[in-house]
Amino acid sequence: xxxxxxxxxxxxxxxxxxxxxxxxxxxxxxxxxxxxxxxxxxxxxxxxxxxxxxxxxxxxxxxxxxxxxxxxxxxxxxxxxxxxxxxxxxxxxxxxxxxxxxxxxxxxxxxxxxxxxxxxxxxxxxxxxxxxxxxxxxxxxxxxxxxxxxxxxxxxxxxxxxxxxxxxxxxxxxxxxxxxxxxxxxxxxxxxxxxxxxxxxxxxxxxxxxxxxxxxxxxxxxxxxxxxxxxxxxxxxxxxxxxxxxxxxxxxxxxxxxxxxxxxxxxxxxxxxxxxxxxxxxxxxxxxxxxxxxxxxxxxxxxxxxxxxxxxxxxxxxxxxxxxxxxxxxxxxxxxxxxxxxxxxxxxxxxxxxxxxxxxxxxxxxxxxxxxxxxxxxxxxxxxxxxxxxxxxxxxxxxxxxxxxxxxxxxxxxxxxxxxxxxxxxxxxxxxxxxxxxxxxxxxxxxxxxxxxxxxxxxxxxxxxxxxxxxxxxxxxxxxxxxxxxxxxxxxxxxxxxxxxxxxxxxxxxxxxxxxxxxxxxxxxxxxxxxxxxxxxxxxxxxxxxxxxxxxxxxxxxxxxxxxxxxxxxxxxxxxxxxxxxxxxxxxxxxxxxxxxxxxxxxxxxxxxxxxxxxxxxxxxxxxxxxxxxxxxxxxxxxxxxxxxxxxxxxxxxxxxx
Amino acid sequence: xxxxxxxxxxxxxxxxxxxxxxxxxxxxxxxxxxxxxxxxxxxxxxxxxxxxxxxxxxxxxxxxxxxxxxxxxxxxxxxxxxxxxxxxxxxxxxxxxxxxxxxxxxxxxxxxxxxxxxxxxxxxxxxxxxxxxxxxxxxxxxxxxxx
Numbered sequence: 001x002x003x004x005x006x007x008x009x010x011x012x013x014x015x016x017x018x019x020x021x022x023x024x025x026x027x028x029x030x031x032x033x034x035x036x037x038x039x040x041x042x043x044x045x046x047x048x049x050x051x052x053x054x055x056x057x058x059x060x061x062x063x064x065x066x067x068x069x070x071x072x073x074x075x076x077x078x079x080x081x082x083x084x085x086x087x088x089x090x091x092x093x094x095x096x097x098x099x100x101x102x103x104x105x106x107x108x109x110x111x112x113x114x115x116x117x118x119x120x121x122x123x124x125x126x127x128x129x130x131x132x133x134x135x136x137x138x139x140x141x142x143x144x145x146x147x148x149x150x151x152x153x154x155x156x157x158x159x160x161x162x163x164x165x166x167x168x169x170x171x172x173x174x175x176x177x178x179x180x181x182x183x184x185x186x187x188x189x190x191x192x193x194x195x196x197x198x199x200x201x202x203x204x205x206x207x208x209x210x211x212x213x214x215x216x217x218x219x220x221x222x223x224x225x226x227x228x229x230x231x232x233x234x235x236x237x238x239x240x241x242x243x244x245x246x247x248x249x250x251x252x253x254x255x256x257x258x259x260x261x262x263x264x265x266x267x268x269x270x271x272x273x274x275x276x277x278x279x280x281x282x283x284x285x286x287x288x289x290x291x292x293x294x295x296x297x298x299x300x301x302x303x304x305x306x307x308x309x310x311x312x313x314x315x316x317x318x319x320x321x322x323x324x325x326x327x328x329x330x331x332x333x334x335x336x337x338x339x340x341x342x343x344x345x346x347x348x349x350x351x352x353x354x355x356x357x358x359x360x361x362x363x364x365x366x367x368x369x370x371x372x373x374x375x376x377x378x379x380x381x382x383x384x385x386x387x388x389x390x391x392x393x394x395x396x397x398x399x400x401x402x403x404x405x406x407x408x409x410x411x412x413x414x415x416x417x418x419x420x421x422x423x424x425x426x427x428x429x430x431x432x433x434x435x436x437x438x439x440x441x442x443x444x445x446x447x448x449x450x451x452x453x454x455x456x457x458x459x460x461x462x463x464x465x466x467x468x469x470x471x472x473x474x475x476x477x478x479x480x481x482x483x484x485x486x487x488x489x490x491x492x493x494x495x496x497x498x499x500x501x502x503x504x505x506x507x508x509x510x511x512x513x514x515x516x517x518x519x520x521x522x523x524x525x526x527x528x529x530x531x532x533x534x535x536x537x538x539x540x541x542x543x544x545x546x547x548x549x550x551x552x553x554x555x556x557x558x559x560x561x562x563x564x565x566x567x568x569x570x571x572x573x574x575x576x577x578x579x580x581x582x583x584x585x586x587x588x589x590x591x592x593x594x595x596x597x598x599x600x601x602x603x604x605x606x607x608x609x610x611x612x613x614x615x616x617x618x619x620x621x622x623x624x625x626x627x628x629x630x631x632x633x634x635x636x637x638x639x640x641x642x643x644x645x646x647x648x649x650x651x652x653x654x655x656x657x658x
Numbered sequence: 659x660x661x662x663x664x665x666x667x668x669x670x671x672x673x674x675x676x677x678x679x680x681x682x683x684x685x686x687x688x689x690x691x692x693x694x695x696x697x698x699x700x701x702x703x704x705x706x707x708x709x710x711x712x713x714x715x716x717x718x719x720x721x722x723x724x725x726x727x728x729x730x731x732x733x734x735x736x737x738x739x740x741x742x743x744x745x746x747x748x749x750x751x752x753x754x755x756x757x758x759x760x761x762x763x764x765x766x767x768x769x770x771x772x773x774x775x776x777x778x779x780x781x782x783x784x785x786x787x788x789x790x791x792x793x794x795x796x797x798x799x800x801x802x803x804x805x
Binding site (some may be wrong): 234341344353354355356360361363364367368371381382383384385386388391392393396397449521522523573581582583584599601602610611612 | 661664667668669670672675676678679682683685686687689690691692693694712727728747748749751752753
């Protein structure tokens with residue numbers, strides 16, 4: 001009964017989506033208020049029905065209803081409740097349902113908070129949003145129905161893939177999808193603007209908060225995924241240049257570019273055509289990411305879907321929306337009026353450079369991700385493109401971008417003074433050079449790249465601080481006056497500084513781990529020790545334990561620093577009964593911002609265990625930096641001028657002028 | 659600066675950045691790409707020593723031998739030919755004889771294959787696609803055997 005209810009609710013959502021695809025669109029054409037307003041209620045109702053559908057599926061998982069095929073395939077009655085819930089999206093069908101749940105959520109949010117949007121724009125946005133929704137409902141109902149029943153319900157389920165039985169699954173996919181799917185709003189706004197043939201600064205003011213919110217979630221989602229891979233896979237790596245990771249990095253890069261170009265459009269009414277194109281491209285990359293992961297064209301840890309029909313269906317969706325979006329852009333973009341003038345050396349110019357480097361680095365990631373697929377289709381040769389490729393292409397471009405970051409916020413709009421800005425960045429230059437030289441002195445010439453990284457990170461960090469100091473007049477004015485100005489400073493200015501600072505923190509973490517991490521791989525017998533960077537790790541022995549759906553052999557290690565015990569680490573091997581699969585649980589010991597990382601390898605003869613021990617200095621900065629970037633996004637989002645539902649008197653003239 | 663000059667400058671800068679990116683991509687393509695080969699292809703092609711390749715196939719039953727100091731030897735087979743692989747380090751959780759494996763590394767001048775990365779399949783149902791291809795080419799694969 002419950003699965004049928006969920007299935008039925010999804011079909012009703014599809015019916016509503018079909019209505020919403022057409023009615024508001026016609027309404028906007030004929031300027032018919034009733035038809036246009038219809039979109040608001042259908043969007044909210046769609047969200048309601050998809051929520052019912054999702055809740056029904058969750059109920060099937062929680063109650064372990066193995067008559068439902070996907071529950072049988074991916075769940076088990078012995079699993080803890082949290083994994084029963086997360087296994088809802090730990091498989092292809094359920095994750096697509098999560099995708100449309102978030103899509104319909106964003107649709108409903110536009111309907112609810114878009115009260116001050118011009119009616120035709122809102123109607124068109126919701127119509128486009130509904131085209132997307134309808135396509136994905138059809139995809140789920142025809143190729144990936146999570147509610148299909150089994151004729152003979154089995155007694156026990158086949159369990160969730162043990163690699164996914166981790167709290168990371170509770171957080172990573174929802175955050176990532178909030179990011180991916182959030183960019184659909186920017187896409188819908190871009191399409192609506194093109195359909196209308198009109199676009200202005202107010203449009204950018206509406207698009208920016210949605211883009212910012214999506215970007216913030218995507219940043220957190222990628223960081224969370226990276227940390228999850230770091231502690232799960234047992235190699236201590238934080239980024240593998242796996243196609244699935246690249247699939248999430250590409251929309252992030254394009255979304256970052258969009259975020260910055262939307263600023264230019266909002267403040268200066270320039271870069272309109274480019275911003276619209278970026279909005280289309282960013283969401284297209286989200287769709288490509290979904291396609292790469294969902295169609296199973298890739299061999300990777302994440303690609304747990306394998307069905308050609310699905311691939312063709314997603315490919316059709318991809319062609320329709322990306323092709324359609326770009327075709328509409330080609331046809332209508334010339335109608336959009338050009339805006340403000342500016343000199344090449346100006347805030348606008350800096351943001352164009354930012355966009356140029358971000359999109360180019362995004363392109364290199366795209367090439368590295370798709371080239372193996374293209375080559376295989378064309379010649380049958382199979383290759384793998386890994387870290388070496390991206391280190392030689394993406395990294396130099398991104399370094400170049402980072403060296404320009406501190407200049408942007410300090411340059412004036414319209415016509416900037418590069419010499420003046422360079423002068424104001426003197427402190428940053430000095431610190432950067434000192435940091436780089438200190439690194440070289442400490443590490444020798446072999447650390448050339450590291451010293452460059454340290455210098456660059458210090459430059460960006462100091463640049464962010466200088467930006468805030470300049471804006472608040474901290475050194476020029478009295479503390480009280482500076483404090484007052486700090487309070488009066490727009491939140492978006494704080495957001496910019498915090499996000500840029502976070503980017504530099506991440507760079508410090510990456511440089512530190514790549515340069516100063518050390519590792520030992522040894523076989524240890526009980527009471528034997530291994531020494532690594534000042535720590536002495538002693539193997540005490542193993543104990544067996546039983547979990548809800550697995551047996552576990554835990555190895556205990558005592559960690560000493562200078563003869564003093566500083567902690568105990570207990571990595572383990574889990575054998576899952578149902579899938580006859582073994583996973584390794586790594587043990588982490590956090591010391592300040594650094595971590596000691598211990599993973600069990602295979603068991604050797606005579607009770608010895610193979611251990612991989614890593615010292616990861618400052619590794620936590622990688623994710624703290626990402627969190628700071630997200631915090632910057634959130635700060636900027638809380639800016640009064642940008643708040644989603646806040647009334648905007650400044651917008652009125654634009655509407656009145658219609 | 660007129661609008662036209664500015665646009666030319668913009669196109670010029672964009673062109674330069676793109677050109678640099680294309681240059682980087684092309685040079686990286688030459689040096690940092692790894693081809694995937696099956697044991698039979700290796701026997702047929704004899705890759706030059708020092709070339710980086712990925713070999714895929716099954717771990718030949720009975721071939722796994724552990725040496726001292728974490729050294730491991732095993733043979734990768736596609737049913738027709740075997741390639742002996744040497745590796746030093748911890749093997750992945752799902753590494754087993756008779757199961758799919760992908761080994762990445764280089765051929766030495768004396769013909770030995772030294773792997774620096776060994777990947778096993780991810781769970782009991784999933785088989786690395788490259789392994790499936792290698793077995794298909796050797797005619798040792800029945801559809802439906804595994805996903």
